[in-house]
Amino acid sequence: MTPTSATPATPATPAWTSQELDSIGHAEELEIASLRRDGELGSRRTIWVVRVDDDIYVRSVNGPGSDWYRGTRARQEGRIQAGGVLKDVTIVDAGDEVNDAVDTAYRTKYGHYAAYIVKAITSPEAGSTTMRLEPR
Numbered sequence: 001m002t003p004t005s006a007t008p009a010t011p012a013t014p015a016w017t018s019q020e021l022d023s024i025g026h027a028e029e030l031e032i033a034s035l036r037r038d039g040e041l042g043s044r045r046t047i048w049v050v051r052v053d054d055d056i057y058v059r060s061v062n063g064p065g066s067d068w069y070r071g072t073r074a075r076q077e078g079r080i081q082a083g084g085v086l087k088d089v090t091i092v093d094a095g096d097e098v099n100d101a102v103d104t105a106y107r108t109k110y111g112h113y114a115a116y117i118v119k120a121i122t123s124p125e126a127g128s129t130t131m132r133l134e135p136r
Helices: 018-026 067-072 094-108 115-121
Strands: 030-034 045-046 049-052 056-057 075-082 085-093 133-134
Touching: 018 049, 018 056, 018 075, 030 067, 030 094, 045 056, 049 094, 056 094, 094 115
Parallel strands: none
Antiparallel strands: 030 045, 030 075, 049 056, 056 133, 075 085, 085 133
């Protein structure tokens, strides 16, 4: 049986370029500003960022109570700047299945910092805020 109409293709999410992944992944810090309900960008926050395979992840070291994290909840969109890359992004809540890989990436990249800081960013509370950044 032949279908009478084709299902339209859904547009693919834009992908990071290799250069963007490398630049952001090697950046020590990332600046993020969430898009507010009124469409304006909120205040920029400087946070840590890691790359796992071809994805970029961020977390709130202070867990879900931090102001910048709560700001991401409104529209789940924002703008980032890191490693010379300025990009509008969609902020996607990551599933628990990536937390071990993201923890490892944070420990590897930021292990030269004091142990208590690395322990905070890899805590279950911080892990509950793991977000994947997708380019728009």
